[in-house]
Amino acid sequence: MDADVIIIGSGMGGATLAAALAPTGRRIMILERGEHLRPSAMDRDPDAIFRDGAFRPDDVWLDGDDKPFSPGNYYNVGGNSKFYGAALIRYRRTDFGPVVHPGGTTPGWPIDYLELEADYRAAEALYQVRGSALEDPTEPYHSGPYPHPPVPNEPDMAQLRTRLTGAGLRPSSIPLGVDLSLWLSGGQTTWDAYPNTGRGKMDAESGALAVALRHKNVTLRTGCPVETIEVDDTGRVAGVRLTEGETLTAPVVALAAGAVQTAALLLRSANETYPVGLANTSDQVGRNFMNHNCSAVLALHPLRKNRSVYQKTMMINDFYLATDEHPALGNVQMLGKITGPILAANSGLPRWLADFVAARSFDFYAMSEDLPNPESRVTLHGGQIKLDWQRSNWAAHEQLVATLKSKLRQAGFPVVISKSFDRRTPSHQCGTARMGHNPAESVVDSHCRSHDHPNLFIVDASVLPTSAAVNPALTIAALALRAGRHIAETELAA
Template sequence: MTRADVIIIGSGIGGATLAAVLAPSGRRILILERGERLTPSSWDRDPNAIFADGRFRPDETWQDGEGKLFSPGNYYCVGGNSKFYGAALIRYRAEDFEPRQHMGGQSPGWPIRYEELEADYQAAETLYNVRGVTSEDPTEPPHSGDYLYPPVPDEPDIADLRLRLQRTGLTPSSVPLGVDIDRWLAHGQTTWDAYPNTCGGKMDAETNALAQALLHSNVELQTGAAVQRLITSDEGRVSGVEVEGRGTFEAPLIALAAGAVQSTVLLLKSANENCPTGLANRSDQVGRNFMNHNCSAVLAIHPLRRNRSVYQKTLMFNDYYNAAGNGVLPLGNIQMLGKITGPILASQTNLPGPIAALIANRSFDFYAMSEDLPNRDSRVTVQGQQIRLDWKRSNWQAHEALVARLKKHLRQAGFPIVLSRPFDRRTPSHQCGTARMGADPSLSVVDTHCRSHDHRNLFIVDASVLPTSAAVNPALTIAALALRAGRHIIETEFAA
């Protein structure tokens, strides 16, 4: 298919979800993915191969803001980063769509309200077979329907942890997860967080949305298709894309879903005489407002008590998300990490293997996550082929306060040793914001349906459009926005 009705660049959560909603239209849809499908291998459940050797990481380097090279944690494969994600499919809270004050500054809110996206959240939860419950978390926004499946069950030691946390005054709740736990464990006794999904046990972009789209004969996926640039006509329409080694592909509608960094890179590299600063960039906002959650790993340890959990990641709490009754500003979300094992801990520290195993066998592992605020000087740029990511971290004071409160509760819950370690500044913890959504074309890149202000036949449907990072995992919100964009395309572009 060298000419299609729609070309979608990228097969991650955004691109695959858009393909799924457009597929029943009968229009010819071509999905271009630079990576290949993951296939089962002996490394899939090998922590040394994954965490120490970086077996699945791409062979590329970016520059940080000081010009130092680093290896990014992005993955290029069918399904994108979702093949390795923790499958936490959490809705943004209703408050995240409103302007509000944080310790580090003002969050601008969204040009749409939560209520305008709720039906798409509901549809995304159905598409990704999300397992959860709406009654446990007091910050849970209104749902128009229940989850189709009950939560993934706590393992015995996590059930005991839940009770311990409740006794400290917290309100732990179940993480909404896209996981078929029986299928996952049948292929290996490990957590799923950061492990590649080659067994279909995680509900990722390939396993769910893309598989549904490809049931339709009008949808084609091409792998190994690295898009080099977008082509525009004199009238300002995006007329096609150049693919390395395959020539030019044309379509009347283009959807970009390569991720917050790579989508920006494509737009900037596509600069031409009519668009000298890059496509969709009359506002000079492409690449700006990069956000990356402020995150720390927190390990709660009792020397005489083992944690026998295999997967662990079923519990979270949001008592400090909106700071209700705490006399402080919003702090963020706490959720369990996938169970850290000795090899994982050894690969991330300088600890000898036996010591790392001793600690990991007795640790309960938490993921503390706080909002990063948009900053126009926090940005992605490209010089030639070199990507530069200059992240201006913000709101760190709130994150430190969140970690301090978590440590206090964990000690009250009976853990005499509590250790924390922030994630490196260069770790991609939910990258977003580089092609922000907004109503004002002078201050944003896309409108509220993810359509480019500058090129009416260009849509962007990945994390780059998020106006704020909030403080929960973005995957479900990306899927909901892609469903919203897809409905808009059908109503406005396919109606004739």
């Protein structure tokens, strides 16, 4: 055996699972298809990042009409979290049950919030989250405080919070995995969508993976794309075969390649015994793909500048839960501060106009739940990934954006504009190997163990039964900690 546990992928799920298993003393091998991000002159250069796509991978997938597109997923140690906005928000308690939306009703989870609460708290400690559980009325029960107080608002953001409160809203601090002084020491920029090549942002590499690699029994191999997962005659996973031809074996394999790549790998591993792919007797692998409905909303006053550098410290959940006035609409949070180069790269505006607008804009991110749909799916087309995303619940998102615009005008912004994100932006992809009690309708059980293969676990966003309407990173980490404890107790205890 090459290891006791092989983990495929070093993103939020894989790195957190490694940290959970490291204290067992068993040999943990992490396989990452990409390499480490190294410091470069482009790290804080908005033109290089947003205009030139310096860090954007050259992956090409097919959409539902078989047209090629660039998905914008990142392949490196730490995965997509290297570029994320470090918002580490718990799902709301209601998200674990059925939720009625204008576009349909979610199916609920096989576990409830309280079963995951201790793992949420452990994940917040692992990623050194800065926040407050006392500001947001929708915040679920916390068994203890956040490890650190919230990241402070900049002066113009403090004024914005006052304006929003005056408009009848209840803004609260975003729970963030950011060491502000350390981040800003590398450059006066936001962290949202910027690569983390230092230690200022707590991503999968700087957080959980760093903890795991302190243990001598944990190893990381980079540049190791996995071609297939191999199973024996009994249905147990025997090992993995790398693209270069090498086969590695372990009694436990955990898959954490991301919602799309995890589904693709399971489908690509089809054989005579499992002709439609591994872990797929339910025919659910690749189905129920979800990707949040998102829009950027810019509020500005031509005579008032926004001097904020990072801005991403505040969220609004007034429209998250259904009330007599509105259905469940979603979450609103600040984007990392949009600058002239970013706006020009994403809007086509001439640079002088983009600079003028960005200097005066307060930039919001409106996010609504995308509902699971078995026809929204990942398949393979001649070996190439095909993503046929069937976007749902769009009317609720339009209502969220319209409601937010109205409130922003009430808060004193005469100009409010919005732009929705399309499939080229990976807005929290999830759902392709859903969790559930019934093996006929799901891929893994509530501990992320495959129904079909008892020593195969899946610990990334693909297992999420619903997308909720907040960033999934903390929930992925919490589920990985829960799965790690289960693996340690049932597979590694002997």
